[in-house]
Amino acid sequence: xxxxxxxxxxxxxxxxxxxxxxxxxxxxxxxxxxxxxxxxxxxxxxxxxxxxxxxxxxxxxxxxxxxxxxxxxxxxxxxxxxxxxxxxxxxxxxxxxxxxxxxxxxxxxxxxxxxxxxxxxxxxxxxxxxxxxxxxxxxxxxxxxxxxxxxxxxxxxxxxxxxxxxxxxxxxxxxxxxxxxxxxxxxxxxxxxxxxxxxxxxxxxxxxxxxxxxxxxxxxxxxxxxxxxxxxxxxxxxxxxxxxxxxxxxxxxxxxxxxxxxxxxxxxxxxxxxxxxxxxxxxxxxxxxxxxxxxxxxxxxxxxxxxxxxxxxxxxxxxxxxxxxxxxxxxxxxxxxxxxxxxxxxxxxxxxxxxxxxxxxxxxxxxxxxxxxxxxxxxxxxxxxxxxxxxxxxxxxxxxxxxxxxxxxxxxxxxxxxxxxxxxxxxxxxxxxxxxxxxxxxxxxxxxxxxxxxxxxxxxxxxxxxxxxxxxxxxxxxxxxxxxxxxxxxxxxxxxxxxxxxxxxxxxxxxxxxxxxxxxxxxxxxxxxxxxxxxxxxxxxxxxxxxxxxxxxxxxxxxxxxxxxxx
Amino acid sequence: xxxxxxxxxxxxxxxxxxxxxxxxxxxxxxxxxxxxxxxxxxxxxxxxxxxxxxxxxxxxxxxxxxxxxxxxxxxxxxxxxxxxxxxxxxxxxxxxxxxxxxxxxxxxxxxxxxxxxxxxxxxxxxxxxxxxxxxxxxxxxxxxxxxxxxxxxxxxxxxxxxxxxxxxxxxxxxxxxxxxxxxxxx
Ligand SMILES: Cc1ncc(C[n+]2csc(CCOP(=O)(O)OP(=O)(O)O)c2C)c(N)n1
Ligand SMILES: [Mg+2]
Numbered sequence: 001x002x003x004x005x006x007x008x009x010x011x012x013x014x015x016x017x018x019x020x021x022x023x024x025x026x027x028x029x030x031x032x033x034x035x036x037x038x039x040x041x042x043x044x045x046x047x048x049x050x051x052x053x054x055x056x057x058x059x060x061x062x063x064x065x066x067x068x069x070x071x072x073x074x075x076x077x078x079x080x081x082x083x084x085x086x087x088x089x090x091x092x093x094x095x096x097x098x099x100x101x102x103x104x105x106x107x108x109x110x111x112x113x114x115x116x117x118x119x120x121x122x123x124x125x126x127x128x129x130x131x132x133x134x135x136x137x138x139x140x141x142x143x144x145x146x147x148x149x150x151x152x153x154x155x156x157x158x159x160x161x162x163x164x165x166x167x168x169x170x171x172x173x174x175x176x177x178x179x180x181x182x183x184x185x186x187x188x189x190x191x192x193x194x195x196x197x198x199x200x201x202x203x204x205x206x207x208x209x210x211x212x213x214x215x216x217x218x219x220x221x222x223x224x225x226x227x228x229x230x231x232x233x234x235x236x237x238x239x240x241x242x243x244x245x246x247x248x249x250x251x252x253x254x255x256x257x258x259x260x261x262x263x264x265x266x267x268x269x270x271x272x273x274x275x276x277x278x279x280x281x282x283x284x285x286x287x288x289x290x291x292x293x294x295x296x297x298x299x300x301x302x303x304x305x306x307x308x309x310x311x312x313x314x315x316x317x318x319x320x321x322x323x324x325x326x327x328x329x330x331x332x333x334x335x336x337x338x339x340x341x342x343x344x345x346x347x348x349x350x351x352x353x354x355x356x357x358x359x360x361x362x363x364x365x366x367x368x369x370x371x372x373x374x375x376x377x378x379x380x381x382x383x384x385x386x387x388x389x390x391x392x393x394x395x396x397x398x399x400x401x402x403x404x405x406x407x408x409x410x411x412x413x414x415x416x417x418x419x420x421x422x423x424x425x426x427x428x429x430x431x432x433x434x435x436x437x438x439x440x441x442x443x444x445x446x447x448x449x450x451x452x453x454x455x456x457x458x459x460x461x462x463x464x465x466x467x468x469x470x471x472x473x474x475x476x477x478x479x480x481x482x483x484x485x486x487x488x489x490x491x492x493x494x495x496x497x498x499x500x501x502x503x504x505x506x507x508x509x510x511x512x513x514x515x516x517x518x519x520x521x522x523x524x525x526x527x528x529x530x531x532x533x534x535x536x537x538x539x540x541x542x543x544x545x546x547x548x549x550x551x552x553x554x555x556x557x558x559x560x561x562x563x564x565x566x567x
Numbered sequence: 568x569x570x571x572x573x574x575x576x577x578x579x580x581x582x583x584x585x586x587x588x589x590x591x592x593x594x595x596x597x598x599x600x601x602x603x604x605x606x607x608x609x610x611x612x613x614x615x616x617x618x619x620x621x622x623x624x625x626x627x628x629x630x631x632x633x634x635x636x637x638x639x640x641x642x643x644x645x646x647x648x649x650x651x652x653x654x655x656x657x658x659x660x661x662x663x664x665x666x667x668x669x670x671x672x673x674x675x676x677x678x679x680x681x682x683x684x685x686x687x688x689x690x691x692x693x694x695x696x697x698x699x700x701x702x703x704x705x706x707x708x709x710x711x712x713x714x715x716x717x718x719x720x721x722x723x724x725x726x727x728x729x730x731x732x733x734x735x736x737x738x739x740x741x742x743x744x745x746x747x748x749x750x751x752x753x
Contacts, residue, residue: 115593120604124647127592144647178589178650300641303634 003131004029004162006170007095008037010138013170016066018042018057018419020050024070026110027097029162031068042419042448045440047074049412051081052438054092055152056416058085059399060374062213064145065092065416071099072110075156076117080406082152083121087403088234089209091150093141094118098127100160114156123151131161132168140174148181149210149298181297185314185322193269193293193310194326197225200267200291202335206230206250209402210272210296211238214316215395218271221324226332228339230258232273233387236398241391242371247339249391251279252539253384256346256550259539261339262287263546270294272316275306276403285544295319345555348388354530356506358457359385361513361527365427365455366390368514373425374399374417378410378434380464382457384535386429408437411454415441418450425451425517432458432486432526442496445522453516454524456489459531467534471549472541489526500524581610582636583662583733586625586643587617587651594648598625601642607631611664611730622650626662626732655733662733666704666711667693671722681721688714699724707731 001009007030011019018040023031034041044050047069054065069078075096085092099108115127124144126137134157141153197203205227211218215238222229222245229239230247239246248255250262262268268290273279280286283305294301294308295316302311312319350359362385371393377383377400392398399417401409414428435456445452460483469477493500501516503509503525516523536551588594595614602609610628617624629636640652655662668690672678678700685692685702688710694701704714711728 116596119593119597119600129592176647179647298645300638300645304638 001166002029002033002162003134003157003164003166004033005036006131006134006166006168007138007157007162008033008039009170010135011039011066012037013135014138014142015063019066019068020044020053020057020416021068022047022050022070022074023068024074024097024110026071026099026159027068027074027095027162029159030095030097030157041068042415042444044412044415045443046438047077048081048408049415049438049441049444051078051092051094052084052406052409052412053416053419054094055081055085055088055090056376056399056413057420058091058150059088059212059413060396060417061420062396063420064142065090067092067094069094069096070110071097071114072112075114076112078154079118079121080404080408082118082154084401084404084406084409085152086121086123088401089150090152091145092152093138093145094152094154096154096156097162098156098158101129101158102160104158114154118154121152122154123149125154126156128155128157128161131164131166134161134166135168135170136172136174139172140176143174143176144179148179148183149296182299182313183297183315183318185295185312185319189310189312190319190322191326193295193312194323196267196291196293196310197227197269197323197327198330200330202265203267203269203330203332204228204230204247204261204265205269205271206232206273207235207238207271208232208273209234210316211235212395214272214320215239217317217320217324221320224324225327225330226336227269227330228261228332228336230261231391232276232279232402233400234402235273236387236400237392237395240393242393247343249387251276251281251545252541253388253535253537254279255348255388256537256548256553257339257342259537259545259548260342262290264338265290267291267293270296270306270308271320272296274298274301274304277305280306281539281543281545281547285546287545346550346553349553351552352506354533356504356509356527357530357533358382358459358527359389359533360506361455361457361509361529362386362389362429364509364513365429365453368517369425369427373397373427373517374421376400376410376413376417376426376428378428378430379405379407380431380434380462381459381467381533381535382429382431382463384464385457390427390429407431407434409434411435411438411441414452414454415444415448415450418448418452423451425453425520427517428452428454430454430456431463432456432460432482432489433462435489439492442493442498442524446497449521451520452522454493454522456524456526457529458486458489458526459529459533460486461531463531463533464535466532470532470534471538483531489524493524498522498524500526502526502528504528579630579632580656581628581630583626583628583655583660583731584636584640584643585653585655585733586627586649588623588625588646589648589650590621590623591648594623595625597646597648598643601646605639605642607635607639611728613730613732626730628731653735655735659736660733661736662707662731663705664708664711664731665729666714666726667701668704668715668718668726669694669699669701669724670718671724672696672698672700673722677721681718684714684717688717690714
């Protein structure tokens with residue numbers, strides 16, 4: 001057995017059944033070994049897509065995603081995918097070939113310093129130096145990727161090492177004395193947290209991406225205490241969007257209710273989140289009256305941006321049940337009355353006096369699937385509309401690039417999610433700009449006949465950028481217009497062998513969406529929508545969470561002009 | 568320095584941190600990359616083998632508010648190859664800096680005077696030449712700075728400083744035990 005075969009054997013030992021990748025010179029021994037391996041390989045058409053698919057595979061299943069790439073350009077193509085996974089704490093292992101050891105450092109053909117380049121965007125990385133180290137390095141890579149705060153790990157293997165005779169063992173000890181994540185919360189801190197929560201009059205629970213592994217625990221805590229629940233963009237699905245205690249999403253494009261709750265609450269239980277600036281707005285105006293209880297498995301997130309009065313380091317699956325045990329039902333009638341008033345005053349609403357709008361398309365998708373699907377998104381206005389109108393109700397079913405905001409993520413993510421949850425419908429909510437960043441993956445979708453409905457909200461614009469230019473750059477629309485040179489998306493889909501539709505009106509949209517979802521095969525629908533739709537409410541960048549621009553969602557049928565509303 | 572961590576407690580202070588790391592390729596660039604990426608400015612940095620084979624100890628001096636330094640410590644601790652981070656301004660510790668300094672000797676009178684000052688500073692002569700003397704100075708940075716000031720009028724030809732290195736005073740620390748924390752592969 002050579003090193004390359006040892007790589008695959010080691011992956012098998014980790015339970016890997018599927019890899020997303022693209023071959024090339026420096027990783028050919030691994031691809032040769034793949035020929036005899038039971039591991040399934042999905043040939044993506046761009047390494048970035050392989051990384052996003054592996055990332056989404058983890059997000060959708062909880063099993064570590066794996067991708068392969070060759071040296072140099074193959075590996076550098078992974079960088080955006082690794083950074084996306086790193087920002088959103090997604091567990092994946094990327095394996096790259098490198099030039100033979102003797103050529104490293106000589107600017108050899110297709111050489112790149114991959115461990116150097118990926119250092120800031122991985123949880124850890126390795127350059128394998130001895131063939132017999134392969135099983136240990138792979139075991140460590142998986143261990144690091146999936147434990148503690150999950151993240152991407154890259155393993156770079158020079159070609160000569162892939163070809164050397166392997167004489168080691170697969171019964172390896174992992175050797176990571178510097179890596180001991182704290183998963184069990186400190187009893188005294190949990191007690192302090194319980195006391196603070198019990199004493200609060202107006203508490204809220206805020207759940208982030210960390211909640212995806214602890215949906216049952218979040219539910220139990222919410223049910224026992226009756227606490228209102230806010231889910232961040234990354235936390236969607238960790239608590240059902242439709243449940244009675246859900247207030248929706250906080251932050252820049254959050255709901256009025258969630259943002260007002262944050263401003264008026266006297267305590268926040270932050271669970272598995274990192275108080276990102278898109279959530280907090282200006283820090284000094286964020287939850288000015290609140291005691292912050294922050295539960296996270298990563299101690300470095302605690303008090304990084306928002307000072308935690310009661311820090312609890314640990315896994316939510318450990319901490320939340322112990323906290324629930326110490327708490328009974330909270331007396332929150334007055335608080336709930338206030339929250340319900342806001343919720344009734346500001347329901348999700350949008351105007352349909354215009355041509356077809358993205359928001360109604362997304363709402364139709366939600367109704368047609370009854371939430372029984374996986375949603376992936378690209379990045380832009382359609383993503384924010386989807387977060388508010390198409391939030392899922394089960395964990396690991398909402399897959400969106402939050403931290404990095406990577407256009408081009410959604411389509412390959414749909415591939416990863418589809419392989420992770422065979423048989424389930426995946427809806428990819430896309431923009432006409434974003435979809436073109438990894439459009440080549442239509443080939444992969446066609447080849448595997450994945451049940452993915454690709455819904456393009458085609459506003460002919462880089463809509464989110466256009467919105468900022470309208471609001472903050474005096475309507476100076478600079479390089480956001482796509483309509484004059486967008487492809488015919490239906491024809492494009494057909495060129496790839498995928499059923500494609502161009503849809504211009506509400507009646508057709510209403511008919512075609514349920515049909516497409518029922519088909520359980522790839523369908524691309526290009527919805528040509530109103531070009532000047534805006535995402536509201538909005539907190540302008542740098543403003544406080546209490547300085548929301550409510551816009552379209554004003555309770556009185558105003559003229560639709562954005563209006564500044566304090567709290 | 569960029570604001571990192573929740574600010575406000577106690578103003579900017581100098582801290583001497585030491586970090587025990589595994590001797591792995593690239594470990595130093597992981598640490599220096601962390602400083603650069605998160606906007607920390609280090610004043611000095613030194614690295615060398617520790618008492619345990621396979622482990623090195625890095626010492627560095629950094630100024631910042633308490634919250635900033637705590638955040639830095641947590642970020643360092645997150646690096647997989649970092650075993651231990653100690654802030655020596657937290658407890659009793661000793662620290663020293665080593666400086667090598669080459670001073671021009673122009674006249675026999677200068678030579679006498681320079682040697683006299685060096686004696687007062689307990690600076691050791693480690694190389695003697697017709698036109699220059701090389702001294703070794705250990706102590707805190709204040710001492711090195713004062714010596715530099717004194718030597719300026721004679722002419723400093725070259726100098727190099729290690730930056731501060733530090734150890735905690737207490738003998739209660741157990742010897743670094745690497746094997747006990749090894750866990751089995753999942
Ligand atoms: C790779 C990448 N480049 C640029 C951006 C900046 N950006 C954010 S949203 C957006 C527009 C996206 O346009 P589209 O996909 O059509 O979505 P829309 O906002 O129109 O719904 C851009 C350019 C980004 N997030 N990612
Ligand atoms: Mg668009």
